[in-house]
Amino acid sequence: MTERPPSATARAPRPRRGALPAAALGLVLLVGTGVWVGASPGADEAPAGPPRALAGPRTTTVPAERGTDADSAALGRWVTTWAAAPVGPEPRATAPDGEVTDRTVRNVVHTSVGGTGARVTLSHRYGTAPLHLAHATLALAAGPGSPSAVPGTVRRLTFAGRTGVRVPPGGQVVSDPVALPVPADADLLITTYAPASGGPATYHPRARQTSYLARGDHAAAVSAAAYTERTPGWRQVVALDVRGGGARGTLVAFGDSLTDGVSATPGANRRWPDVLADRLRTQGGAPRYGVANLGISGNRLLTGGPGRPAANPSGLRRFPADVLDRSGVRVVVIALGINDILRTPHTTDPTRITEGLRTLTRHAHAHGLRVVGATLMPFHGHRGHRPELEEVRRAVNAGIRAGGVFDAVADFDRAVRDPYHPEALHPHYDSGDHLHPNDAGYHRMAEAVDLGALRAAAPARL
Structure with missing residues (x-):
C-alpha cells in the first residue's frame, strides 16, 4: 500500500440513516429456544511470561443454525448485525452499586445488515445475584437515536416461550426469534425491565451512543415520555442477530x-467498523457480512483488569466469549497491542506482543476463521x-508486516500517519490527543481494509 496524505477535500463520512418504518409486519412468528448458562470467566493472564494458549471459557449457547427446524432452513443462518463486549460491573451511576432496580433500560443500537427475523443476547456476566427480567422488547427506533418506537414494531421477547427469564450470575440468555423486518443501517431499541436487582449491571460504558432509562415497567411503550434519564453506555445487551436478509456471515472487529x-x-456511527459495514453493504463484489x-x-x-471475573479482560482471555460465540462468524479483524506498550506496566519486548497476536490467530484458525490483523498506529x-x-x-509493526502473524494485514499505521513525521498521526486524522483518530481518521482506517482479504479462505500457515 502506498502512503498518501489526505487532500484538502478528503471525503467526509456520509450522514447515517435512521430506522425505517416496517414494511410488512404480518409475518409468522419464528419458533426458537432461549438458553441460559452460568459460565464465568476466570482470572486473567499474569503480565509476565510468554502468552499461553487460550483457556478462557465459552458460553454453551447453541447457535440456531445448528438446529433442524424448517424455519432455520428456509430463512438461513443467524448473523450478528450489532454487538458490544461486556466490560465490567457498572459502578455507582444510576442506583446503589450500579444496580438496575424497578427500572426499564432502553438501549439504542445500530444495525449493519438487515433481516426478517431477529433475536437478542443479554448478559449478566458481572452480576452477583440472579437477575429477573420480567419484560423485554425489540422495536425499530422512530429516528436516529430516538427512544420512541415506530408504531406497530414493538415485539415482546420471550425466552423458551416465557416472557420473563431468570439469568444466573455470570450467565447470559438468548431470546426466542421474533418476526420483525429489520432494516440495515438503522437504529433499533432493545428494552429490558428488571423489578429487582441482580447486583451490578453488566455494561459497556463508552458506547458513543445515548440510551435511556425509565422508572417502572415501560418496556412496551411506543412513546419516549417515560424515558427521562439518559445514559452513555449499554446495559445487559451484548448482541443482536438477524436472519433472512441474505448476509453470508459475521465479521468481528476485535480491539x-x-x-x-x-x-x-x-x-453518528462513524467508528471504523461502522464505515467498514457501509463498504461491505454498498460496494459491488464485497462479501456480505x-x-x-x-x-x-x-x-x-x-x-486485563482486576476482579473475578476480570473487568476489561485481556484480549487473550476474552477472545472465546467475545469472538467465537458470536453468530455466523467467518472473519475477525484484530487491532490490539498499543495499550500493552503505552500503559503501565509497559510491555517492552515486541515478541511478546507478536506472539500474543499469533496465539489469537491460531485459535481463530482452529475454529475455521480467517484473520486480518492491523498494524499499531502512532x-x-x-x-x-x-x-x-x-x-x-x-518492532511490532515490522513483525506484522513480515508475515506469519495474520492471514492478511490492514496497515492502519501507514493509512493514518503523517508521511513527513511517521511517529505521529496526520493532523487531518488526529482527534487532538495524538492517539485517537477523529471521524476522518476512522474513515481512513476502514478504507485501509482490503475487502478481498475478508473472504473466507484457507487460513495461512503460521
Missing part, C-alpha cells in the same frame, strides 16, 4: 478504544509517548 470508537462523534464491534476502551492483549505527542516505546511499536 481496544481505537475499535470501540472512543473519539468518534456520538450518535454483518459487522460486530467487540472493541473495549483500554483493552490490552496480554493483561502516538507521538500523546502524554504517554516515550522514544523507547516508539521503538517497541515499530
Whole structure:
C-alpha cells in the first residue's frame, strides 16, 4: 500500500440513516429456544511470561443454525448485525452499586445488515445475584437515536416461550426469534425491565451512543415520555442477530478504544467498523457480512483488569466469549497491542506482543476463521509517548508486516500517519490527543481494509 496524505477535500463520512418504518409486519412468528448458562470467566493472564494458549471459557449457547427446524432452513443462518463486549460491573451511576432496580433500560443500537427475523443476547456476566427480567422488547427506533418506537414494531421477547427469564450470575440468555423486518443501517431499541436487582449491571460504558432509562415497567411503550434519564453506555445487551436478509456471515472487529470508537462523534456511527459495514453493504463484489464491534476502551492483549471475573479482560482471555460465540462468524479483524506498550506496566519486548497476536490467530484458525490483523498506529505527542516505546511499536509493526502473524494485514499505521513525521498521526486524522483518530481518521482506517482479504479462505500457515 502506498502512503498518501489526505487532500484538502478528503471525503467526509456520509450522514447515517435512521430506522425505517416496517414494511410488512404480518409475518409468522419464528419458533426458537432461549438458553441460559452460568459460565464465568476466570482470572486473567499474569503480565509476565510468554502468552499461553487460550483457556478462557465459552458460553454453551447453541447457535440456531445448528438446529433442524424448517424455519432455520428456509430463512438461513443467524448473523450478528450489532454487538458490544461486556466490560465490567457498572459502578455507582444510576442506583446503589450500579444496580438496575424497578427500572426499564432502553438501549439504542445500530444495525449493519438487515433481516426478517431477529433475536437478542443479554448478559449478566458481572452480576452477583440472579437477575429477573420480567419484560423485554425489540422495536425499530422512530429516528436516529430516538427512544420512541415506530408504531406497530414493538415485539415482546420471550425466552423458551416465557416472557420473563431468570439469568444466573455470570450467565447470559438468548431470546426466542421474533418476526420483525429489520432494516440495515438503522437504529433499533432493545428494552429490558428488571423489578429487582441482580447486583451490578453488566455494561459497556463508552458506547458513543445515548440510551435511556425509565422508572417502572415501560418496556412496551411506543412513546419516549417515560424515558427521562439518559445514559452513555449499554446495559445487559451484548448482541443482536438477524436472519433472512441474505448476509453470508459475521465479521468481528476485535480491539481496544481505537475499535470501540472512543473519539468518534456520538450518535453518528462513524467508528471504523461502522464505515467498514457501509463498504461491505454498498460496494459491488464485497462479501456480505454483518459487522460486530467487540472493541473495549483500554483493552490490552496480554493483561486485563482486576476482579473475578476480570473487568476489561485481556484480549487473550476474552477472545472465546467475545469472538467465537458470536453468530455466523467467518472473519475477525484484530487491532490490539498499543495499550500493552503505552500503559503501565509497559510491555517492552515486541515478541511478546507478536506472539500474543499469533496465539489469537491460531485459535481463530482452529475454529475455521480467517484473520486480518492491523498494524499499531502512532502516538507521538500523546502524554504517554516515550522514544523507547516508539521503538517497541515499530518492532511490532515490522513483525506484522513480515508475515506469519495474520492471514492478511490492514496497515492502519501507514493509512493514518503523517508521511513527513511517521511517529505521529496526520493532523487531518488526529482527534487532538495524538492517539485517537477523529471521524476522518476512522474513515481512513476502514478504507485501509482490503475487502478481498475478508473472504473466507484457507487460513495461512503460521
